[in-house]
Amino acid sequence: MMAVAFMASLEQSPETYEQEFDDVLEGRSRRIRERILELVKPGMKVLDLGCGPGQFAIEASKKGASVIGVDSNMGMITFAKTSASTLEKAPDFVCSDVLAIHDELQVEDIEASPSLIPDHKFDLIVSTFLLSELKPVQRDLLLRNMRKMLSDEGAFVIAAETLPESSSDRKTFWKNRGLVEKEARVRLAPPIVSLEDLIQKAGFVIKESERYGPEIVYLTGTKSLIEPPNEYQSRVRPIFGGVARTRIWYCHITGGWRGISITPGLYRAGTPNSESPVLVTANYELTYYTVMRALAKDSIDAWVLVCDTDGINVWCAARGTHFNSDDVVNMVRLTGLTDIVNHRELILPQLSAAGMDPSEIRRRTGFRVRYGPVRVYDLSEWFELGKPRPKPRGMATVTFNLRERMEQTVAHVPFLFAVLLGKPLVAILGMIALINLLASMFPIALAATYPTSLQILSLIGEFVFALAANSLVLGLLFPILPSKGNSFWRRGLGLSAITLPIAAIIMILMGVHWTDMTSWMIIQFVLVISLTMDWSGMTSVSDPKVIRREYPYLILTLKTGAMFLVVFNLIVIIMGW
Numbered sequence: 151m152m153a154v155a156f157m158a159s160l161e162q163s164p165e166t167y168e169q170e171f172d173d174v175l176e177g178r179s180r181r182i183r184e185r186i187l188e189l190v191k192p193g194m195k196v197l198d199l200g201c202g203p204g205q206f207a208i209e210a211s212k213k214g215a216s217v218i219g220v221d222s223n224m225g226m227i228t229f230a231k232t233s234a235s236t237l238e239k240a241p242d243f244v245c246s247d248v249l250a251i252h253d254e255l256q257v258e259d260i261e262a263s264p265s266l267i268p269d270h271k272f273d274l275i276v277s278t279f280l281l282s283e284l285k286p287v288q289r290d291l292l293l294r295n296m297r298k299m300l301s302d303e304g305a306f307v308i309a310a311e312t313l314p315e316s317s318s319d320r321k322t323f324w325k326n327r328g329l330v331e332k333e334a335r336v337r338l339a340p341p342i343v344s345l346e347d348l349i350q351k352a353g354f355v356i357k358e359s360e361r362y363g364p365e366i367v368y369l370t371g372t373k374s375l376i377e378p379p380n381e382y383q384s385r386v387r388p389i390f391g392g393v394a395r396t397r398i399w400y401c402h403i404t405g406g407w408r409g410i411s412i413t414p415g416l417y418r419a420g421t422p423n424s425e426s427p428v429l430v431t432a433n434y435e436l437t438y439y440t441v442m443r444a445l446a447k448d449s450i451d452a453w454v455l456v457c458d459t460d461g462i463n464v465w466c467a468a469r470g471t472h473f474n475s476d477d478v479v480n481m482v483r484l485t486g487l488t489d490i491v492n493h494r495e496l497i498l499p500q501l502s503a504a505g506m507d508p509s510e511i512r513r514r515t516g517f518r519v520r521y522g523p524v525r526v527y528d529l530s531e532w533f534e535l536g537k538p539r540p541k542p543r544g545m546a547t548v549t550f551n552l553r554e555r556m557e558q559t560v561a562h563v564p565f566l567f568a569v570l571l572g573k574p575l576v577a578i579l580g581m582i583a584l585i586n587l588l589a590s591m592f593p594i595a596l597a598a599t600y601p602t603s604l605q606i607l608s609l610i611g612e613f614v615f616a617l618a619a620n621s622l623v624l625g626l627l628f629p630i631l632p633s634k635g636n637s638f639w640r641r642g643l644g645l646s647a648i649t650l651p652i653a654a655i656i657m658i659l660m661g662v663h664w665t666d667m668t669s670w671m672i673i674q675f676v677l678v679i680s681l682t683m684d685w686s687g688m689t690s691v692s693d694p695k696v697i698r699r700e701y702p703y704l705i706l707t708l709k710t711g712a713m714f715l716v717v718f719n720l721i722v723i724i725m726g727w
């Protein structure tokens with residue numbers, strides 16, 4: 151299970167990779183490799199995508215095939231070349247991005263056999279355990295390139311880890327996946343639900359299918375003579391009407407905590423033609439609606455290239471690892487953009503710059519990058535001004551005004567409830583309901599449980615109020631909070647200095663007992679610090695370096711606050727205060 155999760159660590163040691171990976175798969179990797187070798191015939195032109203240390207490529211060469219092994223890991227390629235150096239007819243090993251091999255694998259790159267692959271057509275293309283590592287968009291791109299490079303009479307072999315069919319195996323699969331992601335602190339690509347459907351959609355005909363265990367699928371076949379439609383081209387999604395308005399409000403209220411995304415691809419804004427501009431953005435649903443509505447409002451005809459950012463907005467995705475040059479390059483290739491527009495210019499959001507390498511994008515696609523205004527609503531004026539460089543100050547300046555802060559507050563509170571408090575609150579409320587339902591059968595028992603239940607509900611209500619009130623105050627006072635060095639920790643301390651006295655006065659006027667007031671003051675302090683630090687990941691005014699430095703302070707605050715709260719209440723109980 152979860153074999154691909156171990157590949158990254160195993161790839162650090164090319165000399166032991168094959169054996170260790172086969173041990174993880176309990177011998178299945180070796181059996182699959184031996185089965186593929188049975189298909190290799192003398193004189194065949196073979197392409198091994200994700201060749202690793204080259205064991206299959208070397209064995210196929212020994213059988214008389216002309217083989218090219220491709221891998222993006224230079225260590226693997228170096229080891230493979232060394233291993234094959236004594237062969238009379240060694241494979242050609244190329245260090246390249248497997249997603250770009252159709253475009254980047256040139257005849258002059260093949261050292262040993264310049265005429266090995268005329269027109270880049272192969273009799274056999276092999277991919278084992280590569281698709282499982284890729285995101286859905288990358289899988290489609292790889293399969294599309296495989297189809298282009300496979301000869302009309304050629305065959306493909308694909309082995310990949312997929313989601314098991316039985317419910318018990320799936321339960322184990324998801325459990326192991328969660329443990330791996332937590333331990334490695336990485337987010338794995340979504341599992342392949344049906345490898346057969348994925349392959350057929352890409353324009354292949356399956357000849358043979360077999361499972362190796364509950365999660366590994368082995369497929370062989372040929373390509374269909376009918377070119378499959380490119381589903382990533384000219385997408386259309388309504389941006390007005392009741393459904394669109396509902397989705398927009400849903401995004402605002404939830405703050406995207408459910409990972410609200412739309413299908414990546416090339417969308418039409420108005421009636422674009424081959425000369426229309428190409429705007430690049432993220433596939434967060436609210437981002438899509440914002441961009442498309444702004445273009446419609448100003449009657450701008452454009453192509454909108456929506457990249458797969460895992461449903462994360464432009465700025466957050468670019469600051470992380472979800473929106474980078476590879477994502478743009480992959481989407482340009484997957485949509486066939488070069489055949490749709492005559493120009494070679496991509497307009498990217500200014501806030502995506504942190505994740506982009508314009509020179510790399512131009513080298514790999516031929517498209518030059520130009521960064522547009524911070525706000526999409528300034529696009530029309532920017533176009534009218536002739537897309538000036540540098541942009542007018544107002545178009546290049548990030549703002550965080552009152553309206554924007556209030557919008558974030560509205561989104562932030564439901565986010566906290568859903569992600570951090572949702573399950574505990576549901577569990578507590580469900581337990582209270584169940585206890586009172588059972589107690590209702592016995593009046594004496596109900597008389598004992600009902601007041602306690604009301605007290606717990608009251609405490610929950612007070613906490614909800616405190617959470618919402620502090621979020622509102624944070625949004626209102628954010629600009630005046632101390633922020634030397636762009637420190638959110640200082641902002642949190644400044645906010646607590648304002649809110650703690652106010653909370654204390656309110657509780658004194660309400661006649662709250664001093665022990666309860668002390669507990670709430672501890673909760674208030676921890677809550678304010680947590681809320682303020684949490685904003686650091688949701689605003690464009692934060693600095694990732696500062697946040698990483700201050701994050702341990704937040705953990706210390708949470709641990710100290712919880713410990714002090716427990717100790718204080720134990721003392722209260724023991725002393726009978």
